[in-house]
Amino acid sequence: MTKKLAERALEAEMEQHLGYAKHDAAGKNTGNSLNGKSRKSVRTIHGDIELDPLRDRNGSFEPKLIKKGEKQLGGFD
Template sequence: MPVSDQLIDQLLANYKFPEDLLGEQGILKQLAKKLAERALEAEMEQYLGYAKHDAVGKNTGNSRNGKSRKSVRTIHGDIELETPRDRNA
């Protein structure tokens, strides 16, 4: 899915300094964190076979079991991710 110019404009609306884009709390680092966490959640949903809070998953023998924190090194620096856990992992 292509990223629209409108979305980029929204993300950069408050961009004033290079640190706003590349700094410790910059947009790139925040995007990398959010994208990675979303991908991990989607992977967990695919693995378990049901969406979060879906009644289908009740009494299946395996379910979500909170999250754990992991530090991941990227080209933008270290990012703290909250990774989903399941009971049988």
């Protein structure tokens, strides 16, 4: 459940960053679009989980929930 909630929160952050939802035609030819997923392992109070956060083509997305390089999902559980 923590994994699904964290991934949904990261997806919402990406939608806010790009200005359109996943699979929305508004993102076509914008110059920065979704570019697949990556894998990230983080620690929680319930153990380690593997997240699959979305990536953007330009690499300009800076998530707020779990910042780049962070390995701990703090204040979320």
